[in-house]
Amino acid sequence: MSEKIIEFYFEFGSPYGYFAANQIDELGKEFDREVIWKPYMLGTAFAKTGSVPLREVPLKGEYCMYDWERISAYTGTPWAVPDKFPTAVLAPPRAFYWLMDQGRTDLAKTYAKAAYKAYFADKRPVWLAEEAAEVASECGIDKQEFLTAVQDAHVKSRLIEEGQKAIDRGVFGSPYFIVDGERFWGWDRLPMIRDWLQQGKWS
Numbered sequence: 001m002s003e004k005i006i007e008f009y010f011e012f013g014s015p016y017g018y019f020a021a022n023q024i025d026e027l028g029k030e031f032d033r034e035v036i037w038k039p040y041m042l043g044t045a046f047a048k049t050g051s052v053p054l055r056e057v058p059l060k061g062e063y064c065m066y067d068w069e070r071i072s073a074y075t076g077t078p079w080a081v082p083d084k085f086p087t088a089v090l091a092p093p094r095a096f097y098w099l100m101d102q103g104r105t106d107l108a109k110t111y112a113k114a115a116y117k118a119y120f121a122d123k124r125p126v127w128l129a130e131e132a133a134e135v136a137s138e139c140g141i142d143k144q145e146f147l148t149a150v151q152d153a154h155v156k157s158r159l160i161e162e163g164q165k166a167i168d169r170g171v172f173g174s175p176y177f178i179v180d181g182e183r184f185w186g187w188d189r190l191p192m193i194r195d196w197l198q199q200g201k202w203s
Contacts, residue, residue, distance in 0.1 A: 003180070004032065004033050004034060005033055005034045005035070005036050006024065006027070006028050006033045006034070006035045006036070006177060006178075006179050006193070007036050007038060007177060007178040007179070008020070008021075008024050008035050008036065008037050008038060008175060008176075008177055009038045009039075009040060009166055009171045009174065009175065009176040009177070009178075010037070010038070010039055010040075010174045010175045010176070011039065011040065011041060011042040011089075011093075011174040012039060012089040012092045012093055012112075012115060012116065012119065012126070013042070013053075013085070013086055013087060013088065013089045013119075013127075014042065014174035014175070015064070015068045015079075015120060016068075016174060016175060016186060016187040017116075017174040017175045017187075018077075018116045018119075018120045019068075019071050019072075019075060019077055019187045020175035020187045020190065021037075021112065021113060021116050021175075022075070022077050022113075022116075023075070023190060024175075024177075024190070025109075027190060027193065027194060027197075030194070030197075031194075031197040031198075033179075033197070037096070037108070037109055037112060038162065038166065039092070039093035039096050039097075039112065039159075039162070040093065040159070040162050040163040040166045040171070041088070041090075041093065041159065041163050042173070042174055043088070044160075044163035044164065044166065044167055045166070045167060045171065045172040045173065048167060048172065049172050051172075053086035055085065055086055056086070065081070068081075071187070077121075078117065078120075078121035078122075079120060079121060080120065080121055080122070080123050081123075082119055082120065082123055082125075083123055083125065084125065084127060087127045088127065089115075089119065089126055089127050089132075090127070090129075090150070090159075091126070091127075091128075091129045091132035091133070091146075091150045092111070092112065092115040092126060092132055092135075093159050093162075094149070094150045094155050094156060094158070094159050095108075095111060095132065095136060095141075095146055095149060095150055095155075096108045096111065096112055097155065097158045097159055097162060098149040098150070098152075098155045098158075099111065099141075101158070107139065107140070107141065110139050111135070111136055111139045111141065114135050114138065114139050115132060115135050118131075118135045129147055129150055129151070130147070132146070132150070133146045133147050133150075170183060172185070173185045173186065175187055177189065177193060179193055179196060179197065180196075182196060182201075184196075
């Protein structure tokens with residue numbers, strides 16, 4: 001793999017991942033870095049860390065609800081709390097790797113962005129395979145092929161494998177970035193990543 005990359009780990013049910021997804025490619029272009037998108041299921045990490053979804057944490061959940069509204073206003077990114085949140089959003093990450101395995105990298109990323117927006121801006125129920133397929137259709141992906149793929153045992157296993165690979169790399173949150181071996185957790189680390197790419201290590 002080329003050294004000039006930014007590895008971007010995220011979960012489709014993560015608001016902070018959503019905001020990062022709307023900015024990371026521009027950061028990559030700024031430094032001539034390819035951004036490798038790597039969705040996984042946060043439940044895999046939670047099983048290791050003992051964490052729970054932020055909204056379910058006393059005090060912190062209330063703060064995060066406000067923070068997401070604030071980030072939306074700060075960045076100009078559309079935002080609305082989904083009707084079902086938190087919940088497992090499975091079809092989009094499965095479809096992402098299904099598309100990647102066919103060599104349709106650009107389409108996989110286009111779909112990822114569309115699915116994120118559908119969930120966190122348009123309040124569409126993308127946790128349902130049918131709705132995730134509707135979003136796929138809007139991206140030019142055959143709806144029936146999508147629905148068949150996301151129920152395929154190999155496709156399901158692929159997502160599980162990617163989750164284990166993420167854990168093996170030390171990934172535990174969303175968004176999570178690896179740049180030149182340096183690890184950064186959180187949407188608020190994007191300015192730090194920019195400085196890292198400009199200057200390298202600070203000590």
